[in-house]
Amino acid sequence: MKLNTDGTKPLYVQISQWLETEILSGNIQKDEKIYSQYQLAEMFNINPATAAKGLNILADEGILYKRRGLGMFVSPRAKEKILKKRKNDTLRQLVWELVTESEHLGVEEEELFKMIREVKEEGRDDK
Amino acid sequence: MSIIECRDLTKNFGKIRALNNLSFNIEENTITGLVGRNGAGKSTLLKIMAGYLQKTEGEIKVWGEDPFNNLQVSANMIFIDDNMPMPQTLSLIEILEWGSKFYKNWDMDIARGLLDYFSLAPGHFHSHLSRGLKSTFNVIVGIAARCPLTLLDEPTTGMDAAVRKDFYRALLKDYLKHPRTIIVSSHLLNEIQDILEEVLLIREGAKYLHMSISDLKEYGIGLLGKKEILEKIIEGEEVFHREELGKDTYYYVIRNTLKDQKVQEIKLAGVEIKPVTAEDLCVYLTAGKKGGIDSVFNGK
Amino acid sequence: MFSTGNSLLETVKKQYNFKLRLYMNLFISLVVVQVIAILFTAGGTGSYGTGTGNIYFYEKFYSSNIIIAFTLLWAFFAAVLLTTRDYRDMDFVFIGNRLSSNISNMGFLVTASLAGGFTAVLGGVLLRVILYYSLGPYNILSDYYFVSLGDLSRAVLATFLYLILACALGYFCGILVQLSKAFVVILPALFFGTLITVSAMEEAHLVDYVFNFIVEESSFTLFLVKVIFTAAILFGSSLLLSNRLEVRK
Numbered sequence: 001m002k003l004n005t006d007g008t009k010p011l012y013v014q015i016s017q018w019l020e021t022e023i024l025s026g027n028i029q030k031d032e033k034i035y036s037q038y039q040l041a042e043m044f045n046i047n048p049a050t051a052a053k054g055l056n057i058l059a060d061e062g063i064l065y066k067r068r069g070l071g072m073f074v075s076p077r078a079k080e081k082i083l084k085k086r087k088n089d090t091l092r093q094l095v096w097e098l099v100t101e102s103e104h105l106g107v108e109e110e111e112l113f114k115m116i117r118e119v120k121e122e123g124r125d126d127k
Numbered sequence: 128m129s130i131i132e133c134r135d136l137t138k139n140f141g142k143i144r145a146l147n148n149l150s151f152n153i154e155e156n157t158i159t160g161l162v163g164r165n166g167a168g169k170s171t172l173l174k175i176m177a178g179y180l181q182k183t184e185g186e187i188k189v190w191g192e193d194p195f196n197n198l199q200v201s202a203n204m205i206f207i208d209d210n211m212p213m214p215q216t217l218s219l220i221e222i223l224e225w226g227s228k229f230y231k232n233w234d235m236d237i238a239r240g241l242l243d244y245f246s247l248a249p250g251h252f253h254s255h256l257s258r259g260l261k262s263t264f265n266v267i268v269g270i271a272a273r274c275p276l277t278l279l280d281e282p283t284t285g286m287d288a289a290v291r292k293d294f295y296r297a298l299l300k301d302y303l304k305h306p307r308t309i310i311v312s313s314h315l316l317n318e319i320q321d322i323l324e325e326v327l328l329i330r331e332g333a334k335y336l337h338m339s340i341s342d343l344k345e346y347g348i349g350l351l352g353k354k355e356i357l358e359k360i361i362e363g364e365e366v367f368h369r370e371e372l373g374k375d376t377y378y379y380v381i382r383n384t385l386k387d388q389k390v391q392e393i394k395l396a397g398v399e400i401k402p403v404t405a406e407d408l409c410v411y412l413t414a415g416k417k418g419g420i421d422s423v424f425n426g427k
Numbered sequence: 428m429f430s431t432g433n434s435l436l437e438t439v440k441k442q443y444n445f446k447l448r449l450y451m452n453l454f455i456s457l458v459v460v461q462v463i464a465i466l467f468t469a470g471g472t473g474s475y476g477t478g479t480g481n482i483y484f485y486e487k488f489y490s491s492n493i494i495i496a497f498t499l500l501w502a503f504f505a506a507v508l509l510t511t512r513d514y515r516d517m518d519f520v521f522i523g524n525r526l527s528s529n530i531s532n533m534g535f536l537v538t539a540s541l542a543g544g545f546t547a548v549l550g551g552v553l554l555r556v557i558l559y560y561s562l563g564p565y566n567i568l569s570d571y572y573f574v575s576l577g578d579l580s581r582a583v584l585a586t587f588l589y590l591i592l593a594c595a596l597g598y599f600c601g602i603l604v605q606l607s608k609a610f611v612v613i614l615p616a617l618f619f620g621t622l623i624t625v626s627a628m629e630e631a632h633l634v635d636y637v638f639n640f641i642v643e644e645s646s647f648t649l650f651l652v653k654v655i656f657t658a659a660i661l662f663g664s665s666l667l668l669s670n671r672l673e674v675r676k
Contacts, residue, residue: 212516229521
């Protein structure tokens with residue numbers, strides 16, 4: 001993965017999101033040791049302190065847990081927590097932006113729902 | 128632990144004040160970016176840390192000692208810049224070999240490896256190298272010396288984009304393996320920001336801000352919208368930058384202290400919120416004259 | 428980690444070795460200067476001719492003083508050179524401070540003086556050999572043509588000491604110039620001014636005294652002590668004066 005350095009999202013947020021995606025996709029299993037800040041720093045060419053900040057966000061949210069002297073591990077309920085968080089935060093934010101933009105453009109509620117349904121169907125067709 | 132402690136550091140060159148009451152600490156094993164416009168005093172500050180120049184007033188301590196004319200500091204420090212004097216009568220490889228005799232932690236394998244990677248012929252002489260290659264060779268010395276305090280003053284001057292990228296990667300990799308305190312000065316924050324932990328921004332010889340790079344990236348926020356709406360929002364806020372973008376449309380950069388609630392209100396009012404890159408923010412913060420370059424042409 | 432116990436001696440030794448390698452060209456210039464001096468001298472430093480009737484004398488004087496004078500000049504300017512920006516900057520390519528840089532410079536100059544002393548005296552011997560083959564053995568008339576090993580070694584030591592003095596003086600002048608460019612004018616003015624005053628007044632006791640203090644000393648041991656003393660004062664003042672110099676402005 002390439003980090004987006006144009007400043008739209010802080011690097012440490014991108015790191016934590018990349019780690020979440022790795023956990024969701026099953027690349028890192030529960031109770032498995034996650035990358036250290038130094039590994040992440042090397043992988044993404046960033047300062048280890050930035051990588052540590054990304055890891056700490058996940059630890060604070062209980063997605064990772066620390067084992068003294070051993071590093072950080074994936075919590076047993078990590079996937080659940082990530083999904084819940086993404087639903088609550090990310091999706092909600094996107095919906096909020098969607099609604100705001102549609103109001104700007106004067107798009108009616110029904111029209112918006114229709115658009116959502118269309119996109120979903122397109123997605124189904126692709127599969 | 129703080130490796131460098133500055134209190135009210137002032138440096139005069141004759142009547143010109145190069146540094147003005149600078150106070151800050153640099154923590155051990157961090158990479159700090161020293162940022163500022165040309166002439167802001169970056170090189171002077173680094174040379175005082177290196178013990179090359181003498182402070183005029185105030186206090187500077189490097190490992191608790193005054194660095195000026197200090198052998199212990201010199202033995203633990205390396206200062207690299209693009210007009211670093213290098214022996215004219217020694218070949219590149221000989222210079223590196225002498226480096227290994229002087230510095231305790233010198234890594235000759237890395238030095239040879241980097242020399243080879245950057246296609247510098249070991250038998251060449253420093254004075255025959257182009258500007259970019261000179262800089263490349265100097266940073267090889269800087270990395271290989273593995274000094275607990277590594278000062279790099281505009282290290283990438285003259286290097287092409289590919290070499291710059293490789294150099295910063297090499298610096299980071301070596302830092303990960305052998306943590307040390309690194310201070311890099313540059314007026315191009317973009318190219319160094321990823322590997323930084325801290326940023327020290329100086330303006331006209333004085334400290335403007337000193338914070339972690341992630342805080343700096345969220346320090347400012349850009350607002351784009353209609354003039355009258357914006358003017359209401361920015362009331363009481365710290366404004367870093369103002370730009371007229373079209374009829375009635377303005378772009379403001381203010382300090383990012385807005386609460387989520389207010390952000391949503393602003394968005395609803397039709398104002399676009401844009402993140403401000405650290406580089407742009409530094410340009411705004413260190414801008415010399417209000418109104419920027421345009422004011423010259425507007426005949427004001 | 429910050430490492431302590433970087434001793435001055437260790438740094439001086441490294442810088443000294445570094446300088447021997449770096450300034451090799453100064454030794455080459457020494458050889459060039461001495462070869463030129465020998466060429467000058469081989470033509471004779473003075474001549475005298477007289478005759479009565481059918482007999483005609485023609486004397487030519489040869490002396491290795493010119494070789495030594497040239498070597499002294501070389502030592503003076505080599506010392507000045509070491510104090511210039513480009514050379515001083517070399518002390519800060521790697522580890523060092525002003526003290527280590529000054530001491531290693533002095534070490535280098537002592538080495539250079541020793542080399543200069545040897546080669547200058549051997550140059551005198553070379554001159555004798557050249558004369559032997561160019562003039563033939565029967566045309567040489569001198570009490571000092573044949574020199575013993577003891578004389579030679581005393582000559583080397585004396586030349587060495589004079590060279591150290593020249594170096595110390597050059598180094599001191601160089602440091603003064605580094606402190607203020609005004610000395611570029613002041614020092615020559617002082618030098619020639621004194622010369623002119625001395626020749627005009629014919630009794631400048633002070634100058635005479637300074638000159639006699641070193642040059643006219645007949646006791647070798649006393650001469651040795653005086654040279655070491657004078658050189659120490661000159662080097663010491665250079666050291667104190669340059670200790671606050673900033674590098675790489």
